[in-house]
Every structure is written in C-alpha cells, then in structure tokens.
Amino acid sequence: MIIWLSLLMTLLFGQSDQLSVEEIIVAMDNNLNAKSRIMKSKMIVKGRRSTRTIESKNWVVGANKAFTEYLSPPREAGTKMLKLDDKLWTYSPQTDRVIQISGHMLRQSVMGSDMSYNDMMEDRPIQDLYNATLEGSVNMNGRKHWILYLEAKIDGLSYPKRRSWIDVEYLLPMKEELYAKSGKLLKTAAMDGVKKIQDRWFPSRFLYKDELKRNSKGTEWVIEDISFDMNIPSNRFTKAMLRK
C-alpha cells in the first residue's frame, strides 16, 4: 500500500516543473558539489552562555579529499584537518601531533559545534547514497519548495532517513531534517543567503542544529569566500601538509 502511495505521489508531483525526482537530486548535487573548491568560512558555535567564532580555510577536491586549516581564534589557529576517503587526521600545534580520528571519535562534535566529524565527512553526492521520493510541494518564505524524502540505499550512513525542502529555482535543500533509523529527528540543517557563484546557486550561510539538545541555538556556518573548480596541487592533501 505504502509503495503504491509513494508511486502515486511520484507520478503526481515527480514530473512537476519538468523535473523528475532524479533530475532534482542531480541538479542539487551539481549545485553543492564541484570538481574542487577553495573557501574561507567561519563557524559560529552558539553555546548556552557564550558564542565562539572559528575561522577556517578549506580546500576540497571531489568528495574524497579535503583539507582544513583553522585561522582563528588564537587557541584554534594552526589546527589542521585532512580527510582522505574515509580517514580523517587532525593536527594540533599545541601538542605538535597528528592524530587519526576514527571509530567512536567520529561521532564527537567538531570544536564544540552541533556538527560531528561524521557529518563533515559525509559529503558524497546524494544520488549515490539515497533513494528519493517526492512528498509534495510547499511555499516557504514566499518561495516554492519541493519536499523530498530520502532513504539510504547503502549501509553505513550516519542518517538513514532525511527530508529535504528543495527550492524550485535554486535547486538547493534550503531545509533538511536528519532522522535516526527509528525515525527520531536528530538534526536539522538550513541554508540561506543563496548567491550565484560561477554559474551555480550556492548558499552563503548554513545552520546546523542538534534537535535532541534542549535549548540548542545551533551552529552557524558562514561562507565568506568560495571559488569552484580551481586547480589545487595534490600535495595539499598529504599528511606532511598538516605540520607545515
């Protein structure tokens, strides 16, 4: 019955605005992912009593290589992170040591934010990870959005279910709900400040929130500067760069 209903929904809404669900997902992936990108961003971690701002510079190639260097505050400056496939290393100048983050540590929050290392690492294209179903459309902030329900098609994803509100024009998930296997809402993500950058729509601000935490104000991630499809030397993604 559920399968029939979802098929009916897909038939009813899936072809709207001349895009199928798969095409929406591909378009969304194309907007969010690039061959490479270099960006400067700041993460604003809103705690109960205080707010911390952490600035960083990121170099990303595809979905498997990423290098982050933290620029401020002074306590975090010089901390670096390297992601190669499913491995993550961090370097802390205070200890002058490179540590591989693995196993349970990947579930820990990054710099006290509402994002875990796992969240940071899972940036593969959605079309490779989830099966999507169009649930309908809704108007949010005066703009039309499609509601997509995504279910994992592979094992080992942090969030096996998610619901995305895709802006019809920007083809970006302006709001997302990330669910546990049981269906419990774990996190929400929202984006705004969409700008046209190098022929693609890209948000300049993300807001992540751990929904299990009461009174959580979430973590803001503001993109200050971003450029796509740049040439990044391959030595950027080596462990030697962590100590430089």
Added chain:
Amino acid sequence: MLLKIAIKNLLGARLRTILNVFVTSFSFFIILLMSGMYDGMLQHAKNVTIDTEIAGGAYWHPNYDPLDPMSFEDSHSLIPNKIQSLIDKKDAFPVLVNQVSIYPGGRIMPAILKGIPPNQDIVKMPSTSLNSYKDGTIPVLIGKGMAQSTKLNVGDSFTIRWLDINRTFDANEGTVVHIMDTENFKIDMGHIWIPLNIAQSMFAMQDQATYVTYKKNLKEIADNTDWLHRDVDFLVKDMEAIIEADKPSVQVMFIILLSLAAMGIFNAQVLSIFRRGREIGTLMALGMTRLRVVALFTLEGGLNAILSAFATLIVFGPFLWYFSMSGIPLPIDYTEMGLIMAKRLIPVYSAGLIFSTMILVSIIVLIVSYLPSRKISQMKPTDALRGKAIT
C-alpha cells in the same frame, strides 16, 4: 636471672617505663588501626566488586578494554560455544557494552550502555527491575551517582542516541525504571543498564556479547577461541593499585610514630647507662661479663616492646575491637573519587598484620635498646664503681 633483674629494673623506673610503654603502645595501636583500615578497605572493595560485578571471573572479547571506551565498538562477537554452554547452564551471563550519547534534560552526555539479562542472579544487581517496564520505551537501570549527575529520577525519560553495527545513527527514548544504591562506582558512574535483548537489537548485534561473567567457584574452561579469561585477581588489580598508591603517605606517619617511640626508649637507655654507672660496675665486679651486662640493658629495652604489646591489648584493644565491630564513619563519599568504600569503614586485623607489626616494633625497640648499651663494653669496672660513666 637476667630477665628477673631486667623486670625489677623496669618496674623500678616507674614513670619512665610507663611513658615509654605508652608511646610504643600508641604507635602499635595507630599502626594496627591504619593498616587494618587499609586491609579493610581492600577487603571491602574486593567483596563489593565480587558481589556486584565480577562474581567468579569473566571471559572477555579480545578487544575489550574497560578503561578504553573507544575499544567498545570493536569488542563484540558471537559467544564461543564452550562459554555459551556456561550461559545455557545458568552458570554465567553475557553483557554487551557500547558507547552511547544520552540527553537527560536536553543536555548531551556520553555514557556506557551495558546490556544485561534481567533475570541473572550471579551478581547482586537489581537487574530484574528491567523486567517491570513495558511501555515501548527502553527500560533503564542506573546507579545513584549517575542519577545525581544526570538529575534523573525513577520514571524520567531521556533520549539515547547510538550508532549501530553499520555506524548508522539511531535514537530512542529510555525510561529510568530503578535507581540502584551501590557502592561499586564501576557499575554506576557513567553507566546505563538495559535488557540484553534490547541492546542486541539496538546495535544489530544479535546473540553477541562483549564479556561473560561466570559464577563463583567455577573452574576456568579450556577454551580454544581468542576470548580472554580474567580471574578475580586480575579484575581487582586496579583496585589494589589505587589502595597501594595511597599507602606511602600513611607509611610516613608510621615512621614518625615509630621514631617517637624509638627516641623515647633510646633516650631512656642512654640516661640509664649514664646514671646507673655504679650498678654496672657492681655487676661487673661481682663477675658479670660485659656481654651479659649489655644483654641485660638490651633486654630491659626489649621488655618495653613486650609490655607495649600488652598495654596495646589492654588500653587500646577495646578501641580496636569497637572499630572492628561498628566501623569508622567516613566524613565524605569516596565513590565520587573512584574508590569503593563503605560509609562506615570496618578495619580488618589479620593475624599476619598483628604478627608483622609486633615483629617490626620489637626489632626497632631492640635495636634502639642495644645501640646505647654497646658503650657498656667500653667501661672499666673500677671507673664504673667510682660512678664514672661514659659520656
């Protein structure tokens, strides 16, 4: 003969003897009490740990390290057949361990989740309380310490978030069904206990376990798998190490007390030799060899130790007995410091402890009695008779 003279001399010295004996017996008492307290502490910690946690011993998954929570997610597998047969005979029970995040009152906290068969009766834990709750949420048993740090009460619900075997997030509500009052912080602080079958289905680890605890007085089974046998001695090692690490500070106090007693006796001996020159000369003139005179004075000192032992028994014995019966109330709760300690600490005086303390005190007293007496061997009887003592 010598003993008779020594006793007469000791009794004749009156106040000096009383003071020496009192100081020595007080040292005796403090050493016995403090050592008894440490032995009592260790004994209590062992008993509590055995009763509530380790029973006869355990078989661990080879990757399991209770001190390294990071090891938990790789420390589970199907239970080897021979160990499983112990579980089937109800001689053992399996426990599945994993790390989770809990959200009591909306705050995130890391916790160690342990799945335990509710009907086990091998360790003294109120695990049967996990049977009593059936409202769709996960029944949770926590300790008093954990309840305090999480501000949870019986009936309170909170979210538990975990990663299953495929590293996929899952979450559900847990409800506190019972708060156990246990002295064993190792099953309390940072721990939440749930039924084993629920834990196995949560983590998608059907029939798997991290360790298996078996009954007391069972022999180790010859197991061919890589699961590790851990006996009681191994499992209480950390406890012994904590108590051993605390001993040096008390040993300093023992040294000070013994030094005080030894100084009193040493002082009395030096004074005796100085003041009892004529007596020494007379004894020598009457034919007593120097060696026997030295022996007499050493014996006098040594008798202090024996009198002290009796004085300890008579004067301090009732205190020692009282403490061993009703315990010594402790002013603070040591469980928060990571020690298993009773609210009233009951000292344990073993025969070995009493004997070794007596030997130690006696040897020290004999040494400090002999050292000044050696000077007698340098005295001339004529000088001694004239009252000329060696200075």
